[in-house]
Amino acid sequence: MANFFTDNDDIQFLFNHMNLALVAKLREEDFSHAKTFDHAPANAAEAIDNYRHILSVIGEIAGERVAPTAGETDEVGNKLNADGSVTYAPGIAEAVRLFGQADAMGFTLPYRFGGLNGPHLLYSMSNDIVSRADASLMNLYGLQGIAETINAFATEEIKQEYLPRMASGEWTGAMVLTEPDAGSDLQAVKVRAFQDPDGQWRVRGVKRFITNGCGEVLLVLARTEPDIADGRGLSCLLVERGPRVKVRRLENKLGIHGSPTCELFFDDAPAKLIGERRRGLITYVMSLMNGARIGIASQSLGIGEAAFRVARDYANSRKQFNTAIDNFPAVRDLLVEMSLDLQAARALTYYASYCVDLETGYGTRLKAADLAADEQKSVRNNERRYKSFNKTLTPMAKYYGSEMSMRVANSSMAVLGGSGYMKDYAVERHLRDSRITTIYEGTSQLQVVAAIAGVMGGQTAEIVADILGERTWSPELQPLTAKINDGLNILAEAVAFVKAHNAANAYRDLYARKLVDIATDLVIAALFCDHATASDKKLAVARRWLNERIPRLHMLKEQIYSGDTSTLDDFETLVGPLPKAE
Amino acid sequence: MGYNSIVCVKQVPDTKQITGQAMKSDGTVNRAALPAIFNPEDLNALESALEARDRHGGTVTVLTMGLPSACDVLRDALCRGADHAVLVTDRRCAASDTLATSYILSCAVRKLNADVVFCGRQAIDGDTAQVGPQLAEKLGYTLVTYLEDFEFEGRTVRVRRNIGNGYEVVRSQLPALFTVVESANKPRPQALRKALKFKKALSPLEVNKIVTEQLPDADDNTKRSEAANRCQALAKQGLLITQWDLDDLEADLTWCGVTGSPTKVNRIQSIVLAGGDYKEFPPTDAGINQLIYELVEDHTIG
Numbered sequence: 001m002a003n004f005f006t007d008n009d010d011i012q013f014l015f016n017h018m019n020l021a022l023v024a025k026l027r028e029e030d031f032s033h034a035k036t037f038d039h040a041p042a043n044a045a046e047a048i049d050n051y052r053h054i055l056s057v058i059g060e061i062a063g064e065r066v067a068p069t070a071g072e073t074d075e076v077g078n079k080l081n082a083d084g085s086v087t088y089a090p091g092i093a094e095a096v097r098l099f100g101q102a103d104a105m106g107f108t109l110p111y112r113f114g115g116l117n118g119p120h121l122l123y124s125m126s127n128d129i130v131s132r133a134d135a136s137l138m139n140l141y142g143l144q145g146i147a148e149t150i151n152a153f154a155t156e157e158i159k160q161e162y163l164p165r166m167a168s169g170e171w172t173g174a175m176v177l178t179e180p181d182a183g184s185d186l187q188a189v190k191v192r193a194f195q196d197p198d199g200q201w202r203v204r205g206v207k208r209f210i211t212n213g214c215g216e217v218l219l220v221l222a223r224t225e226p227d228i229a230d231g232r233g234l235s236c237l238l239v240e241r242g243p244r245v246k247v248r249r250l251e252n253k254l255g256i257h258g259s260p261t262c263e264l265f266f267d268d269a270p271a272k273l274i275g276e277r278r279r280g281l282i283t284y285v286m287s288l289m290n291g292a293r294i295g296i297a298s299q300s301l302g303i304g305e306a307a308f309r310v311a312r313d314y315a316n317s318r319k320q321f322n323t324a325i326d327n328f329p330a331v332r333d334l335l336v337e338m339s340l341d342l343q344a345a346r347a348l349t350y351y352a353s354y355c356v357d358l359e360t361g362y363g364t365r366l367k368a369a370d371l372a373a374d375e376q377k378s379v380r381n382n383e384r385r386y387k388s389f390n391k392t393l394t395p396m397a398k399y400y401g402s403e404m405s406m407r408v409a410n411s412s413m414a415v416l417g418g419s420g421y422m423k424d425y426a427v428e429r430h431l432r433d434s435r436i437t438t439i440y441e442g443t444s445q446l447q448v449v450a451a452i453a454g455v456m457g458g459q460t461a462e463i464v465a466d467i468l469g470e471r472t473w474s475p476e477l478q479p480l481t482a483k484i485n486d487g488l489n490i491l492a493e494a495v496a497f498v499k500a501h502n503a504a505n506a507y508r509d510l511y512a513r514k515l516v517d518i519a520t521d522l523v524i525a526a527l528f529c530d531h532a533t534a535s536d537k538k539l540a541v542a543r544r545w546l547n548e549r550i551p552r553l554h555m556l557k558e559q560i561y562s563g564d565t566s567t568l569d570d571f572e573t574l575v576g577p578l579p580k581a582e
Numbered sequence: 583m584g585y586n587s588i589v590c591v592k593q594v595p596d597t598k599q600i601t602g603q604a605m606k607s608d609g610t611v612n613r614a615a616l617p618a619i620f621n622p623e624d625l626n627a628l629e630s631a632l633e634a635r636d637r638h639g640g641t642v643t644v645l646t647m648g649l650p651s652a653c654d655v656l657r658d659a660l661c662r663g664a665d666h667a668v669l670v671t672d673r674r675c676a677a678s679d680t681l682a683t684s685y686i687l688s689c690a691v692r693k694l695n696a697d698v699v700f701c702g703r704q705a706i707d708g709d710t711a712q713v714g715p716q717l718a719e720k721l722g723y724t725l726v727t728y729l730e731d732f733e734f735e736g737r738t739v740r741v742r743r744n745i746g747n748g749y750e751v752v753r754s755q756l757p758a759l760f761t762v763v764e765s766a767n768k769p770r771p772q773a774l775r776k777a778l779k780f781k782k783a784l785s786p787l788e789v790n791k792i793v794t795e796q797l798p799d800a801d802d803n804t805k806r807s808e809a810a811n812r813c814q815a816l817a818k819q820g821l822l823i824t825q826w827d828l829d830d831l832e833a834d835l836t837w838c839g840v841t842g843s844p845t846k847v848n849r850i851q852s853i854v855l856a857g858g859d860y861k862e863f864p865p866t867d868a869g870i871n872q873l874i875y876e877l878v879e880d881h882t883i884g
Contacts (some may be wrong), residue, residue, distance in 0.1 A: 003617075038819060039778035050778050057772045065768075105775040118772055 002067065005059025005131045008305070008344065010343055014350050015234060016556055017534050018121065029121045029368065031214050037111040051519050056128050057102055062133035070134035073258040074429050079248045088212035092258040095137050100169020107144050108459060109151060113159065114167035120291075120360070124298040124353040128346070131302025135433040136258030138290045138299040139211050145220055145291035146173035150238070153275035159236065173217040175288055176239075176264065179208045184446055186221065186281055187231040193222035201271040203239055206263065209251065211440075213262025214567050216241045220266070220485070221285055224277050236280035237271040242267035255432030290394050292441045294356065297349040297401035300437045303402075307430040311335060311412035314419070321351055336544070338408045342543055345397075345404040347527040348520070351467070352390065352397040359386040379466065389463055391577075392454030393523075399447035400520050402437035408423045428479040451519075452512040456495055460519040461488050467526040472534040476539060480529050483546045487522045491551050494560045501563075510567060514556045521549040521575025583754075584640025585734060588696040590687055590717070591624040591644050593652040594663040594707040596723040620655045623702030625769040627762040630729065631700045632663050632770065640697070641665045644689055645685060647675060650787040656823055661777035662770055668694070669785050670744060674826040674839045680708075682842035684716035687830035689719055699759040700722065700737070712760070718759035726752060729767040786813050819847055 024047035025031070031047070033040035041047035069091025079087040088096070099105050107123050109115025118126075122143070131138040147166040151159060165171040172445060182188040191205030203222050208215070218239040225233035239245060244267045251261040275284055315326035325331045339465060362383035365371060371379065378535060409431040413420040420427040438444045454460075465486060473481050501507040508515075528542035566574065595616035631642045644659040646652050656667035670690050678686065687791040691699060699721070704711035711727075717724035730749060737756050740827040742749050744763050784792075786809070793809045800808070816822040826839055831859040836842060863869040880882040 039775050041778075049781075053777060053781055054774055056773060057777065061771050065771075098771055101773060103776075117780075152663070400615040 001060060002063030003056065003059040003529050004062040004067070004132050005055040005125075006258065007059075007063070008129070010131075010346055011055075011128065012114040013531070013535060013538070014346065015125065016050070017317060017531060018354060020044075020051060020121070021119055022118075023119045023357045023361070024048060025575075026365060027117060027357065029364060031347065033111055033117065040117070043284065046508035049458070053120070054104075054122065055119065055125055055129065056117060058104055059100075059129050061095075061098050061102060061104075062129050064253035065098055066130070066133035066137060066353065070136075070258075071426065072137060072254075073134060075257075076258040077257040078250060080247060082097070083192060084246050086247055086250065086260050087261070087487050088260070091134070092137060092140065095134070096140055096169060096172065099141055103167070105141075105144065105172075106147065106163070106167025107498070108148055108168050109144075109163055113151070114164075117127035119353075120294065120356045121350060121353040122296055122418070123124065124349060127295055127298035128305070128349075129303040131299040132305045134172060134258060134505070135299060135303045135306075135430070138295070138302065139259035140172055142173070143212060143215075143290075144298060145288050146175055146217060147293065148291060149219060149236075149284060149288045152287065152379070153502075154235070154238070154272075158272055158274070164213070164237070165219060170555055171216040172212055173219065174210055174212045174215045175292070176207050176210050176213065176218045176220040176261075177285060178207060180206065180208050183209075186285065187234075189221050189223060189234055189281075191220065191222045191266065193220070193224045193235060193237050193392055196268075197553050200274055202239055202268040202336065203237055203266040203271045204268050206248075207264050207466070208263050208438075210262045210264050211259055213264045214247050214537060218245065218264075218275065218367045219288070220271065221272075221280050223272075224280075230277070231281040232278050234285075234529055235277045236284040238272040238274055239266065239269050239271045242269065254435055255429070288357075293394050293398040293447070294349065294353055296441045297345070297352070297397040298433070300401040301346050301349060303430050303434045303495075304338075304345065304406040305435070307405075307409040307412040307427060307434070308335075308338050308342055309422075310425060310427050310430070311338065311415035314425075315415050328545070329368070334411045338411050340541060340548075341404045341408055344524045344528070344545065345401040347531065348393075348524055349397045349516070351523075351527055352393040353395055355386045355389050359383060359390055362386065385462075387465070388454070388459070392451050392519075393463065395442070395447035395450035396516065396520050398441065398525075399438075399444050399516065399568040403436075403444060405434040405437050406431075420462055447489050448512045448516050449509075451516045452508065455491075455509065455515050455519045456499070458492070458495070460491055460522055463523055464488060464526040467530055473529075474533070475561075476527035477529055477532055477542070480542055480546055481526070482521055483550055484525050484529065485520070485560065487525065487550060487553050490557050491515070494557045497561055503565075506568065507565070511560045514560055518553050518556050520554060521545075525549065584638050585634055585697040586641050586695065587634055587643070588691055588694055588699045589624070589628045589631045589642060589644045589659070589664070589702045590713070591628065591655050592621045592702075592705045593646065593648055593655045594619045594621045594705050597793075600734065609867050611705075618654065618684060618796060619650065620658055621702055621707075622786065623764055624655075625700045625702075626764055626766050627700040627760070628662060628664065629767045630732065630760070630762050631698075633767065634698070634732075635663075643668060643694055643696070645687065645694070647672070647678075647686055647690075653783075653785050653823055656785075657781055657783050658772070660780035660783055663773060663776060666824065667783070667857040668824040668826065670826050670831065671785075671787065671791055674828050676842060677781060677840045678838060679843035679845035680710055680712040680716055682838050682845060684713050684720055685837040686828070686831065686833060686841060687717050688715050688720035689715070689833045690826060691717070693796040697756050698863065699757075700726065701759065701761045702728075703761045703763050705726065713752070714759060714761040724754040724756075724758040725761075726754055726758055727761045729762045730766045732760070755799075759881055779819075780815075783821040783823050784816060785825045787825060788823075789813050789816070792804070792805060827868045830836065 016390055021044040024044050031042055034042040073091040073260050074305050076089050078089055106115030107118045127138055127142050130141050150162055161509045177186055179420050193201055195201055203220055220237045220239050221234055222237055224235040246263045246265045248265050249263040292388035297519045315331050316324055318325045328513040361505055362379050413431055416427055432476050498508050525546055528545050532542045595613050595620045599616055603612055635642050640662045643666040644656055644664045645668045660667055690842050695725055701714035715725055726741045728744045729741050730744045731739045742751050782795050790809050793805050813822055863873045
């Protein structure tokens with residue numbers, strides 16, 4: 001029986017190593033739900049056992065039922081019917097049905113709506129597992145943030161109406177944000193929402209590139225305040241699929257063919273306001289988006305895992321020059337880099353998810369009735385600290401993870417050579433699927449924009465200190481943590497240099513990516529050192545990572561120190577004239 | 583109207599995982615070397631029963647005869663949606679062949695009372711496909727083998743049987759016993775909300791074992807009362823697996839275990855495949871001739 005949870009040593013290691021007991025205690029509100037729900041855990045050990053059980057069931061569905069259909073799904077895709085309905089690829093339809101049967105479509109929802117009340121860390125692990133089976137399925141399975149947004153911000157009446165049906169998998173959702181002229185810049189959204197004479201909200205206009213826009217529950221970002229031109233004029237509305245919502249077109253895409261990407265036309269479609277007016281983008285969509293970014297980081301892990309496994313297996317069985325090609329240094333180099341890249345992204349994404357759990361968990365605790373006065377201060381401090389970490393860690397994980405999946409899929413094809421270029425192996429699918437991860441839910445460039453503030457503010461050192469904690473390091477690890485400290489000094493110097501520049505903001509924007517790269521490498525190095533306390537394999541990984549990355553840090557610092565602004569100053573010369581229209 | 587179903591299930595060694603240690607030197611199965619799994623076609627039988635309940639209502643009871651460890655498959659069935667689970671376990675069941683097994687199961691089915699019994703076509707360890715038919719015979723239920731699809735119509739049922747080179751549709755009166763083949767359906771996954779509850783289900787023997795492990799120094803009375811308390815608490819939550827021995831079943835012991843098993847194993851041959859991995863022949867006329875020659879030579883064909 002293929003099980004994509006139990007057969008994955010890296011996920012197993014992190015599952016056992018990370019502090020799931022703390023996550024569970026916060027998520028289960030001190031295990032108070034056990035009194036009301038007989039499937040809620042009564043203590044940390046039971047919660048962890050539940051978590052293992054949940055991932056085992058998901059791993060089995062992914063390995064046994066979904067993975068065998070991924071090739072066909074990629075080939076046949078989804079179909080837009082004449083009546084405007086969309087038919088999923090058979091494998092996708094079946095997978096959604098199975099995950100509904102398994103009660104996994106309400107993964108993070110509260111028990112009272114039929115959810116599993118799973119923590120974000122566990123949800124990320126499940127997205128990793130599901131995406132390895134079929135990356136495009138994650139675009140449906142991984143859209144549970146929509147239900148979570150409804151749970152966080154909608155009225156009790158709306159929650160009661162929609163959440164149980166979303167938890168059962170009967171209804172799926174879509175986040176309906178993008179428009180032809182509002183992609184990265186969502187403040188430019190034009191779709192209108194207005195109240196008719198009866199007070200009924202209605203939505204009018206066109207949305208584009210909407211993942212699963214054919215779903216039943218559409219969270220639409222629309223302009224309710226025509227006089228306010230920027231993001232403060234936008235609100236979040238729930239539109240149910242109906243005759244006034246038309247799927248006009250399905251996009252023909254490079255990859256993730258199982259995920260239907262729709263163009264939607266809202267013909268004064270009836271809607272319900274979620275939360276308060278004018279907070280649509282600023283509060284609700286940003287919250288939804290942060291969850292989605294972690295989701296894409298996890299999807300990237302699954303793609304990377306699938307691509308790596310094909311290459312590892314192929315390199316071991318393919319013989320050239322009378323020997324398996326994984327005996328050649330050049331191929332080994334590819335495989336080692338892929339494996340480290342994948343482990344790095346997983347360490348970072350899981351840690352980022354863990355920090356989201358701590359932020360939300362401490363936030364819930366803060367509101368608890370039994371919170372003692374002396375506990376209040378530390379809970380509030382923790383909540384604030386992880387909230388501020390997450391502003392950096394979420395985009396960092398999305399940026400690093402998605403770029404990793406492209407690199408690993410690309411290297412996997414390098415290992416397979418000509419065979420990988422053919423449709424006979426899944427690598428070409430993984431490579432195509434990986435390409436979207438650096439684009440949607442904010443491009444890599446935008447993740448850097450989101451992460452740079454924290455990096456400039458000196459947060460990297462705080463995050464590293466949180467990971468490493470106060471402890472005595474073993475003789476093997478001491479030199480590695482010393483290297484991390486050296487790296488933090490390099491980063492601090494580079495940041496100081498940028499701040500002192502006479503056009504500091506423009507220079508920061510120009511070198512933001514390099515600064516974020518340094519910070520990311522150091523956070524990952526700290527995570528690897530922490531993991532190395534529990535695993536010899538991870539000790540080797542940490543050592544190799546620092547050997548590779550410290551020289552790169554020096555290089556990046558030197559580039560930042562160069563003062564080179566030719567990208568801006570000599571742009572026309574360097575890129576040449578605009579190509580003439582053919 | 584609903585139908586009450588019983589699904590007979592078996593925990594078997596996973597014969598897909600066969601390694602060098604899978605067989606003992608005497609040719610019998612080395613169960614310790616193989617992971618124990620839910621017999622695959624019994625999962626199809628369970629799925630059929632659950633589908634019947636989805637469509638018409640009623641109940642699904644899973645029944646197994648085996649060691650207390652067989653509760654693993656009962657728990658799995660509860661996590662997938664079965665309503666009740668029954669373990670028949672007794673040292674006097676040991677060494678039962680298919681005749682004795684079907685007799686013991688028939689006693690349990692009689693005690694439970696069912697409209698339909700679903701069995702997997704056969705178990706992957708013995709591959710006899712005898713227990714289902716023998717059980718039907720003993721119960722006096724109509725036997726329908728190789729079920730692929732079914733439709734209840736009041737007190738009758740229409741069944742599509744896979745007959746190898748096609749199918750036939752038959753109609754039977756209830757009560758009936760079906761043996762279900764793999765092509766009938768795809769078993770549903772565990773439903774996690776149920777699973778997180780029912781993974782904690784235990785049989786009394788398992789409770790005893792846990793109490794003994796946790797209270798190694800306690801006297802027998804303390805252990806007994808502790809186990810009784812725990813069983814009571816489990817029963818309250820619907821988590822106590824029903825456990826019967828042969829006395830509970832009022833079984834005739836001469837029909838059980840070694841005495842009830844006329845099957846005599848005459849000889850077991852341990853066949854060790856001595857061939858290498860594979861041999862390559864060039865895709866030429868000469869190569870193909872050579873391949874055919876070698877296959878005829880070692881009596882694989884011809």
